[in-house]
Amino acid sequence: MAEILALILKKGDPTWVHSSAVWDRSPWMETNDGLESALKYPQPRLMITHVPFQFFPKTFLQTKAKVIYTVRNPKDVLVSFYFFSMIFKTLKTPGSLQEFLEKFLSGNVIYGSWFDHVKGWMEMKGRPNFFYITYEELQQDLRGSVEKICQFLGKELSSQQMDSVVEYASFLKMKENKKSNYSELPADKIDLKKGKFMRKGISGDWKNHLTVAQNEYFDRVYQEKMRGMDTTFPWD
Numbered sequence: 001m002a003e004i005l006a007l008i009l010k011k012g013d014p015t016w017v018h019s020s021a022v023w024d025r026s027p028w029m030e031t032n033d034g035l036e037s038a039l040k041y042p043q044p045r046l047m048i049t050h051v052p053f054q055f056f057p058k059t060f061l062q063t064k065a066k067v068i069y070t071v072r073n074p075k076d077v078l079v080s081f082y083f084f085s086m087i088f089k090t091l092k093t094p095g096s097l098q099e100f101l102e103k104f105l106s107g108n109v110i111y112g113s114w115f116d117h118v119k120g121w122m123e124m125k126g127r128p129n130f131f132y133i134t135y136e137e138l139q140q141d142l143r144g145s146v147e148k149i150c151q152f153l154g155k156e157l158s159s160q161q162m163d164s165v166v167e168y169a170s171f172l173k174m175k176e177n178k179k180s181n182y183s184e185l186p187a188d189k190i191d192l193k194k195g196k197f198m199r200k201g202i203s204g205d206w207k208n209h210l211t212v213a214q215n216e217y218f219d220r221v222y223q224e225k226m227r228g229m230d231t232t233f234p235w236d
Helices: 001-007 015-019 034-038 058-062 074-087 097-106 115-124 135-141 140-154 159-168 171-176 214-224
Strands: 069-070 130-134
Touching: 001 159, 034 159, 058 140, 069 115, 069 135, 074 097, 074 115, 074 214, 097 214, 115 130, 130 135, 130 140, 130 159, 135 140, 140 159
Parallel strands: 069 130
Antiparallel strands: none
């Protein structure tokens, strides 16, 4: 999503995404230097966050700033998070997948419970400055998704500019782009000998890792935690 927004902002021109690291053009709101990095650029600015809505600055609700919330099948989030935890040095070693599964479902991971995160942010649904989309939708129809995002942002792109956004926001292009694939992070942050930041970029990889018992256990917890949600996701 950070790549898509940077490309939309530049009307499909890939120069920015090829010359500036993703964490610089879309700085993390929860980091000490995030705001400083964001203010280097003129409005409209991009910022990214994993912060749950419950801890998000409430002053935001009085602004015209727009939020695009990207949701993904939590089973794929679990698997992706597991492999990410193996290479990102500031996170605890995940242990076995079963151990990490227990931590994930109980919310005992960085940024807390996936379930609380989704339910919290989805309280914004219906507000004119809030738009949500799933990772699965982006994969199935990237161009259609970009068109919806442009409409939400009030950005008009030509067909050629749209083609460029779709091309350079593809997983393959991002994986090849050293400014987007996190290969330029310092060695004290990430151990790329243990794996790549951009691993597969697919949906349903959880099927290659979770056992039948783990999947059934996950489903039980999911049904319990998400009871009462009035939103249906592609994986439901």
